[in-house]
Amino acid sequence: MQIAKNSVVQLHYVLSDEQGQTIERTPSDQPIAYLQGHNNMIPGFEKAMEGKQAGDKLSVAVTPEEGYGQRIEGSVQRVPVKHLQGAKVWKKGMIGFVQTEQGERQVTVVKVGRFMVDVDTNHPLAGKTLNFDVEIVSVRAATQDEISHRHAHGDGGHHH
DSSP states (O other): OOOOEEEEEEEEEEEEEEEEEEEEEETTTTTEEETTTTSSSOOHHHHHTTTOOOTTEEEEEEEEEGTTOOOTTOOEOOOOOGGGSSSOOOTTTTTTEEETEEEEEEEEEEEESSSEEEEEOOOOOTTTEEEEEEEEEEEEEEHHHHHTTSSSTTTTSSSO
């Protein structure tokens, strides 16, 4: 079966930056699963997966425009430390989460004060070309529940 909208794809990947430094990888015994065509992965990644099938191995370069966008300079905001989630003690360079009107947002700590913290609201991977080495493990048609929930269920996917 070829990957198309409403396919559940199980795969392994290694994500590296332009210098070849590994950013993240799936555990060797735990492929991730995602629902194709529902914005569960960045646009450039989903576009590269279209038409592929189980057993395919490929390398994909995703530009910032097809990934997390370009960095927006001056995107530093000051927020109360108590609103920053993800750690008890914060240091410059750490990644945290804040709740916004648009939902949870990943931020990078720029400066820490006693009660306030300055955070960069750009995604940590904004402005970077991302390189994925991918091995597709399986492809199947999504269930109606997965389509209505907009994500894959089961091994490597979401568990309710």
